Amino acid sequence: MDISVVIPLYNEEESIPELYAWIERVMKANGYSYEVIFVNDGSTDRSWEIIEQLKANSKAVKGIKFRRNYGKSPALFCGFEQAEGEVVITMDADLQDSPDEIPKLYDMITKEGYDLVSGWKQKRYDPLSKTIPTKLFNATARRVSGIKNLHDFNCGLKAYRKAVVKNIEVYGEMHRYIPYLAKNAGFKKIGEKVVQHQARKFGKTKFGGMNRFFNGYLDLITLWFLSTFGIKPMHFFGLLGSLMFILGFISVIIVGVTKLYSMYNGLPYRLVTDSPYFYLSLTAMIIGTQLFLAGFIGELISRNSPERNNYQIEKII
Numbered sequence: 001m002d003i004s005v006v007i008p009l010y011n012e013e014e015s016i017p018e019l020y021a022w023i024e025r026v027m028k029a030n031g032y033s034y035e036v037i038f039v040n041d042g043s044t045d046r047s048w049e050i051i052e053q054l055k056a057n058s059k060a061v062k063g064i065k066f067r068r069n070y071g072k073s074p075a076l077f078c079g080f081e082q083a084e085g086e087v088v089i090t091m092d093a094d095l096q097d098s099p100d101e102i103p104k105l106y107d108m109i110t111k112e113g114y115d116l117v118s119g120w121k122q123k124r125y126d127p128l129s130k131t132i133p134t135k136l137f138n139a140t141a142r143r144v145s146g147i148k149n150l151h152d153f154n155c156g157l158k159a160y161r162k163a164v165v166k167n168i169e170v171y172g173e174m175h176r177y178i179p180y181l182a183k184n185a186g187f188k189k190i191g192e193k194v195v196q197h198q199a200r201k202f203g204k205t206k207f208g209g210m211n212r213f214f215n216g217y218l219d220l221i222t223l224w225f226l227s228t229f230g231i232k233p234m235h236f237f238g239l240l241g242s243l244m245f246i247l248g249f250i251s252v253i254i255v256g257v258t259k260l261y262s263m264y265n266g267l268p269y270r271l272v273t274d275s276p277y278f279y280l281s282l283t284a285m286i287i288g289t290q291l292f293l294a295g296f297i298g299e300l301i302s303r304n305s306p307e308r309n310n311y312q313i314e315k316i317i
Helices: 016-030 047-057 072-082 099-110 128-145 174-184 209-229 234-264 276-302
Strands: 003-009 034-040 061-066 087-090 116-120 158-161 190-194 313-316
Touching: 003 016, 003 072, 003 099, 016 034, 016 047, 016 099, 034 047, 034 072, 047 061, 061 072, 072 087, 072 174, 087 099, 099 116, 099 158, 099 190, 116 174, 128 174, 128 209, 174 190, 174 209, 234 276
Parallel strands: 003 034, 003 087, 034 061, 116 190
Antiparallel strands: 061 313, 087 158, 116 158
16 A cells, blocks of 8 residues: 555544545545545544545545544554555644645655655744744754754654654654654654645634643653653663762761861861751752662663553444
């Protein structure tokens, strides 16, 4: 199979028929063998009924129905698991991503050798309240990830070599950082394509607000930490804990030596426990021990990681 199109969606009943018809026209015009995987993320409208109707009329349609709303990352993860195409395309279901971009994205993967191609909506039809935080977020993501050539990490329209989606784990809210995940998995050729951004035709965006903006930064910090110390937490916690313990231990020795020096030389002195430096030193030693133990426990957990991507799927068609 040439292409798998993975479409996560939540309450997009108006857009689904038009989007699928558009994808179908593009695929047939270019002679691609394809499948379209709709992942219904706990929609409360008629989205799933429409997907079932499309499935009844086309063998190219697949559907995954979550029992409840989990989010975009879980939807992508389950869609990637089902994808069989040599090139995997992701797009949003709100008609703001144009299926007409698919042929060029496909060629960039198959002919130009890219592992991942991310769309860049250079001209956006979004309010300033969304575009300004997006620019700040992407600038930070470029610096932290080291992927300097991407302008929009969070664009829903992306193309992947099949090996990429089968070797990365998208969980939580990490869909924003799939290029970073791919880079950490060893896929180095990451490119970008300017794509057309269309104004939303139906309803309103399901993602937005300052909560999404701040969560993006928290996820970026998490991903940086996990990519650097995820399989070696002792290198971070152990080192920091050892330094804290040694600093506290040296401080205790200094406090004790100062007291003994004062005793033997007839100088006025106070009990060790009367000195605030003693308690600061003791606190540093305790914190150092706790950090060291946190690193040790982290090592044990990292070697026996529980399944993170375990979702309640009601139906697969």
